Amino acid sequence: MDVGSVYRDFSAWVDEYLEPFGMGVTAGPLRAARELTRGIVFTGSVQLTNAARLMAQTPARLARIVKRLSLHLGDPHWNHQEWAKAVLHQQARLVREEDLIPIDATELAKPYSHALQYLCTVRDASRVGDPLVSGYWCWGAYHWDVQSSALTPLMLRPYSTHQPYYRSENDEWRKFFWQLRQATEGRGIWLSDRGGDRPDILSALLTVQPRWIVRLREDRALLGPDGSRRSAGQWANWALANQPQRGRAVTLPVHLPAKDVPQVQPPVRLWLVVPTYTFGQDERWVLLTRGLIDDHTGPRQVRHEYALRWRAEDAKRFIGQIWHVERFLVRSFLAIERILWCVVLAGGFQSMLQREEPELAKELEQEVPYWDKPFPLPGYRLARGIQAVIQRYGPAVMAVNA
Numbered sequence: 001m002d003v004g005s006v007y008r009d010f011s012a013w014v015d016e017y018l019e020p021f022g023m024g025v026t027a028g029p030l031r032a033a034r035e036l037t038r039g040i041v042f043t044g045s046v047q048l049t050n051a052a053r054l055m056a057q058t059p060a061r062l063a064r065i066v067k068r069l070s071l072h073l074g075d076p077h078w079n080h081q082e083w084a085k086a087v088l089h090q091q092a093r094l095v096r097e098e099d100l101i102p103i104d105a106t107e108l109a110k111p112y113s114h115a116l117q118y119l120c121t122v123r124d125a126s127r128v129g130d131p132l133v134s135g136y137w138c139w140g141a142y143h144w145d146v147q148s149s150a151l152t153p154l155m156l157r158p159y160s161t162h163q164p165y166y167r168s169e170n171d172e173w174r175k176f177f178w179q180l181r182q183a184t185e186g187r188g189i190w191l192s193d194r195g196g197d198r199p200d201i202l203s204a205l206l207t208v209q210p211r212w213i214v215r216l217r218e219d220r221a222l223l224g225p226d227g228s229r230r231s232a233g234q235w236a237n238w239a240l241a242n243q244p245q246r247g248r249a250v251t252l253p254v255h256l257p258a259k260d261v262p263q264v265q266p267p268v269r270l271w272l273v274v275p276t277y278t279f280g281q282d283e284r285w286v287l288l289t290r291g292l293i294d295d296h297t298g299p300r301q302v303r304h305e306y307a308l309r310w311r312a313e314d315a316k317r318f319i320g321q322i323w324h325v326e327r328f329l330v331r332s333f334l335a336i337e338r339i340l341w342c343v344v345l346a347g348g349f350q351s352m353l354q355r356e357e358p359e360l361a362k363e364l365e366q367e368v369p370y371w372d373k374p375f376p377l378p379g380y381r382l383a384r385g386i387q388a389v390i391q392r393y394g395p396a397v398m399a400v401n402a
Helices: 003-021 029-043 048-053 059-073 081-092 169-184 199-208 232-242 299-307 310-322 333-356 358-365 378-393
Strands: 100-109 120-123 132-145 150-159 189-192 212-215 221-223 229-231 249-254 270-275 287-290
Touching: 003 029, 003 081, 003 333, 029 048, 029 059, 029 333, 048 059, 059 333, 081 150, 081 169, 081 333, 100 120, 100 310, 132 169, 132 310, 132 333, 150 169, 150 310, 150 333, 169 199, 189 199, 189 299, 199 212, 199 287, 212 299, 221 232, 229 232, 232 249, 232 270, 249 299, 270 299, 287 299, 333 358
Parallel strands: 100 189, 189 212
Antiparallel strands: 100 132, 120 132, 132 150, 212 287, 221 229, 249 270, 270 287
């Protein structure tokens, strides 16, 4: 790596990565999105001020750039749907058949905000007691590439109970499911925690995606092999007592009752997978899966793949605590949505570096304190690594997120 031109090298790589999305323009909203994406990559922050510092040499110019970015990102006349669709399809084309797609919702907590558009009530899990505060919900789907240890955001979609045309959270999730399904063309294995164990969500999964794993609540009603109706917990106990163990788990063919979970087709055979071990305080997994228990995938692989759902927790920390997504300083809900698409782009760029430049990625990771910990966050390490290298070898002053 030519340390004398590291900043120019990274700048050229980012611009080349963004060029296919039409972001090489010299004016307008796409230019603002490009500048914000660069700011996220280089500073690890979504704050417009930090992105502007990459271009401003004086306080007056800094203020002008921040104002310009804010106006363009909140521009109601810009239809960003085609651009967002291109971003999603670019990220999704890298998803292979056996790759994992953890799905989870998180909160964008803004406890002291009053003027933001469509504020609703969310639970702030980052504070003691998980208090209810003002903010937004954010639905996320992430691509976990095991080969390159790269975690890539596919979609980050904000929603609020007060936004126009809002019907229900389940309705919003169904819309996002269809968008993800169209982009991936059914590739990948979707993973969901117990937040996905709702009749409407299970119904949508049966309709939309051929392969998935959902952790069930133990009171979820299921129809067993003999057609009798029992709770998932009761069927789990029966399977542990009567089914042969394979891969430290037992399996049982089951169906979801049509009167509980709407289904537009004959009942699909699903599989209950129950590991034979428990966790702290005798907690256990009761997993419902579709399209995986066959000649090629056994219960060992299912429980292992579900265990990697914790990468969704990494992703939530990735966008919340590390890239400081909650610190956006815009008031328009449209601007927030567009900022999150810029986060998706920045995450895609960093994952591209991990796949195509593994030696460089390794060098960047070593620039971060505690880089040798066993459970690192790839995006965090790369963002901080890029920042550290540029501070050491590039411009004398770089924006540093507090």
